Amino acid sequence: MDKHLTVPFGEKEATELRSGDYVYLTGTIYTARDAAHKRMFETLERGEELPFDIRNNIIYYMGPSPAREGRPIGSAGPTTASRMDKYASTLLDLGQRGMIGKGKRSEEVRKAIIRNKAVYFAAVGGAGALLSKSIVSSEVIAYDDLGTEAIRKLEVKDFPVIVVIDSEGNNLYETAINEYKED
């Protein structure tokens, strides 16, 4: 089912999403991938504050290519989410509402999604040029020295994603594959 949703959003909106829904996101999301997650984790271990308030926010696992002049961003598709599994459940427990990536998640992350009424969206991997057209603006807000891996605040308009794991833990990667399996 096609839905339009404003980001960030709360528990109520998250619980209304179902695995398999096609959703267009409009509003503010944040990017972070391997190196930024490692650094955020070290920040938490020192007992310090994260560089942005993650409560109700969506993290997009993405490191863009450089923007050409006059454009907000370069190519901007999702990276493999499982590399962030080590960090995701802690961040979800701190109130992060969800993430956008591609690929399988660990059972630990799936449980954290259920526990926190969160959501895991997939964007289409390898469609970075197309996805960049739904990004209106991009601003580095932390870890500038990490280059493509810096944390960016993105304004998105009708950014297309698919609900893979919903707040009840249903997983589209399992159900959809079984539907089309012929062997």
Next chain:
Amino acid sequence: MRTIHVNEITRNVKEMCIEANHYLTDDMKAALDQAAQKEKAPLGKQILNQLQENLEIAAKDMIPICQDTGMAVVFVELGQEVVLEGGLLTDAINEGVRQGYTEGFLRKSVVKDPLIRENTKDNTPAVIHYNIVAGDKIKITIAPKGFGSENMSRVFMLKPADGIEGVKNAILTAVKDAGPNACPPMVVGVGIGGTFEKCALMAKQALTRPVNQHSEIPYVKEMEEELLAKINQTGIGPGGLGGSTTALAVNIITYPTHIAGLPVAVNICCHVNRHCVREI
């Protein structure tokens, strides 16, 4: 003998890095087009259409097809009658990669040390494979490799007794384990035989063969066709979200091996199977 200045190598490598990251080869575009027409799943079809739209936007607006513009893998076939002047060939290739990735707005994804992980900020060094061949030309293939799919690649050191069924099972296992992580529809490059490192290199080379061409060895061609059909029955589908298009091609290269061994390497590539070839 023929003399070639290394500056010509640098210029070509620079252009090829930019070209490979913005335009797919015609065989890849045709394979995606066919897949979009045949896909059974509605969501799968929608994703395949988006991938085609993505290619159009990439070419029209000069935005890389994928933000992971890869680590530059370079195959060089150097004619032994060529004399190079002006510097070292390896330096000239790396300079081309540096210029291509910097001036072409491509992502710098290479870290200097695998554990210290400091970005080199110009995507060098490339991974370069040299082969000396007959003639007075240099053939260069640039294949930028993204790591979503590279991370799902495997080497299996099988036993001779495992035979052809063992090889097929290994390939299917690698593809099923890769699933949605490798950005399907994939291209599956396979190397069978040789040694531990030789089979991996053949698997990588197999990815640069056009997806509409089969092996010239009849039994290998049959294996390629059978495996492609089986992979497309797994249900993984475009984006791993279900469907009948999980791979666009299975390309296999074989080589003689040892009496005690049956090495098999599976190098998985996403649908952004990039390569650019020039002969200088």
